[in-house]
Amino acid sequence: MSSQKGLVIVYTGDGKGKTSAALGNAFRALGHGWRVLMIQFFKGDWPVKYGELESARLHPKLEIIQLGKGFVKIMGDKKPIEEHKAAAREAMDLAKTRIYSGEYDLVILDEINCAVDYLDVRLVELEDVLEIVRKKPERTHLIFTGRGARPELIAAADLVTEMKEIKHPFQKGIQAQEGIDF
Helix, strand or coil: CCCCCCCEEEEECCCCCHHHHHHHHHHHHHCCCCCEEEEECCCCCCCCCCHHHHHHCCCCCEEEEECCCCCCCCCCCCCCHHHHHHHHHHHHHHHHHHHHHCCCCEEEEECHHHHHCECCECCCCHHHHHHHHHHCCCCCEEEEECCCCCHHHHHHCCEEEECCCCCCHHHHCCCCCCCCCC
């Protein structure tokens, strides 16, 4: 990577496309030979084939790690909250270790905004996320995704994009689809 300043980017809002936008950034970065890491805070414990994981296998400089236990309090979740919290702590510890190593040019923390505060559940502390922003290597770019980005994170970011839902297939009873949603 050149001597560019690493940016802090936030994709938030109630519309679809936050993770997809982050993956678009990842593939752009890969085209320039960057090392990219994505840690997913919610995905990981569902019996589905994730397209992004399959694609990551094709590129040696892209690593995607799913440490989540599924979405919390929705989509039939019956796991104890402590199980979700333990998974989020593991993801946060790994994120700090990998980011501070300086080994990656771009790190995406997928659904981290939801892990901070989603449906009145706090899986990770906002201060831990802000600490990552303050301590990241100068050239490392960070992307944080998920609904409900906290104002403090928005203030600390260099770029914030809010996805706004205008229309969604779910409103017509169309469920999540392979290749589009996962």
